[in-house]
Amino acid sequence: MTPATDILARTGSAGCTDAPVIQERGQREVFCGLTSIVWLHRKMQDAFFLVVGSRTCAHLLQSAAGVMIFAEPRFATAIMEERDLAGLADANEELDRVVARLLERRPDIRALFLVGSCPSEVIKLDLKRAAGRLDRAFAPRVRVFNYSGSGIETTFTEGEDAALAALVPQMPDEAPGAAPSLLVAGTLPDIVEDQFRRLFADLGITRVGFLPAPRLADLPSVGPATRVLLAQPFLRDTARALEERGASLLSAPLPVGAEGTTRWLQAAATAFLVPRELFQNVTAAGVARAERALRRHRTALAGRRVFLFPDSQMEVPIARFLHRELGMELVEVGTPYLHRTHLAAELALLPEGTRIVEGQDVERQLDRCRQAAPDLVVCGLGLANPLEAEGMTTKWSIELMFTPIQGYEQAGDLAELFTRPLARRQRLSV
């Protein structure tokens, strides 16, 4: 068997690998980590997320999720009240009562996450201990985990990181001497996950696990023979926890766009010694379809200038895709956090001199955005309509978290998210 070498042309320069990143501090117009519950609970079908927090937490979740559409959401808030703040012993008893009531009514739940919030962190409510106590009380029927989704510790997608990191100790040990296996970490829409499963199978990589799994009992095993491919850019703690279990991380760009998907698959193919010819045969059809789908969008987007506000930490991969596959010019790439190691392969692909800004001072960033007058602004929902009213064309970044965008078959859909606002503005004459 001949190991596949990198079949892709290397980039000419080092891109932004060592580029300086502008650090900004000020008002951050971003969600807190609780928000990732909105997609996590859809993915993990026997899990319940109980936020221990305030009315603000409950209000955030329902505002972000449009909760009313669910007859029975699998998340809730235990709202702390004045009397809970008076004494901590009381708060623990209250929590036990709330959890007991919840689990009694929901016999289908197998995993309960006690999710810390800003107020629970500030009053130092020890949810880790509470989770241990409740786990002993309800195991084996229900396992109780804990993580923090508080805004003082996590930004938006970092909530998923914290939740997955809390699950890692629960993953079974890989059998000693097991053949190498592949673990894909990070929530992917089911349809994308299935596509990747088929591609890996065609590549001859048969031992593939996904984290998170739809059911707690289906968590994949992990050990020294596990090779981890990150499907999301924000999994700092999860990756560390997996490495502590002996797994090793594969470096790759994210599976966004045709190029990103090929390079991502290639990282796995290289690690699993997939023959070069087989890799090309397996990926050729997907690459061709993605490129065909992207062609139309490239006409609409090439040469257009895009400004990305920080939101989900997807900004760097998205910027890379917009630039390399659609020919867009990057005015500014904002990101709430930048994990240089995990994003090394992405940064190398960004054009030299790209303005990357980590953190945020929203007012100053808006000033820069107005000054630059980009053709398209990628930003959160709080900013989109005000910027539209100022005459700018915007794309809501939150859609990047709720829409299937990864993989070959979604490359065109992803591009369409950016062409639609421009096309709409062009068509409207009112």
Next chain:
Amino acid sequence: MQLTLWTYEGPPHVGAMRIATAMEGLHYVLHAPQGDTYADLLFTMIERRDRRPPVTYTTFQARDLGGDTAGLFQEACRSAYERFKPEAMIVGASCTAELIQDDPGGLAARLGLPIPVIPLELPAYQKKENWGAGETFYRLVRALARPRETATNIGRPRCNILGPTALGFRHRDDVMEVTRLLATLGVDVNVVAPLGARPSDIARLGDADFNVVLYPEVAEPAARYLEKTFGQPAVRTVPIGVGATRDFIAEIARIAGVSPVVADAASRLPWYSRSVDSTYLTGKRVYVFGDATHALAAARVATSELAFDLVGLGTYSREFGREIRAEAARHGIEALVTDDYLDVEAEISALRPELILGTQMERHIAKRLGIPCAVISAPIHVQDFPARHSPQMGFEGANVLFDTWVHPLMMGLEEHLLHMFRGDFEFNDRTGSHLGKTHMPAAAEAAVAEPVLASPPSQPGPTAWDAVAEQELRKIPFFVRGKARRNTERFALERGITTITLDTLYDAKAHFGR
């Protein structure tokens, strides 16, 4: 600790945001952790506002907690003042910042900004959104309003309209309607606040002869203060519905000394309600839930202007529990005062009304239960900001209520015709109704079968239908069949009947029929 799956009201600082966002020239500096900025999207997305709310958040993080969060807050105040140059500022804390006890009011005062800085104390672990809006408005009025310069007002009487906010249920249209109504009575509007007002407008509230309390949840504390301090009387009738609008006019006339002559012809509701095609509305069982203002108004309009039966009345506005209980007592029912939608769902399931007038949450409950529904109150949804003029108040508001509440019901004539021709082949399950799926009992039955957290799963019971009864049931028009089935099964269950026969079916019909 209160287990909450969904909440009718946000935290009190969101109420303060509704005041700040409604106004011009006012800025709110909010000591809050990263993430609390989510509240901006309520205004930019639900209300489709074209500007960001005038709110600066400190968005502190864990690393700031060990350091100087107080300094961070002062810096946020300073730069917000420099950038936005507001006429006045309100400062306060969200739930988390309340715990770290930085004293935003004291910190802001020490900056010596050359504008009024009004501290807000909004206890996040005790109070909620509407209370926060009312308290904020009261604090603004208390800090800024001045008595009028001249002793008496010469010329036309003048009033203030108090209460409309950003993110308010039809506030924009109600203000327009009430202003027009006041103009026809010969009353001028001095200031509308907070919606569209500047701090300098709040300062001249004292120039009016009296106040109109449009939304008591928001305006009552301020109106009481103005009554006490400036001796301004308050008009407290909320003009929702024809009767209440007439009462409102009478009250204005009495307080302002104007003639109460306004053409009632402005509303079509009285005639439409008397028109014979409305006969079928008589005694329709209606369930009302919302904020106190809209729930009270709906109870009155539903019973005396549409001749519905009020089978349930409730509110999430605990502050107005007494008023709601008194109104319910007048209708011989018990009020439900709760902020737990599962309680509301359980009560609706038990009462099985024919129409629900509620919030967006009751709309979802109604959908699950297959009951027609109209939305009468916040918490709101992008649909509650229609492009067209759609007030709830005044005579035009009454027209809107008639249309909005009656249209979800099967039209009377249509119902009669369906009964007459129910044997015809077109009237089978597959033909359906133009009113869409939500009224189909099939959907309703499926929904009832789903487990719902609050209510115990619906028991199919030990009863069975015999073939003849089952056959007869199928002849009942599809849009009432689900109800007929449920009623008959309940009837049988209560009497220990194990097999439902033709007689059971008609006994049940006689029992439940009116």
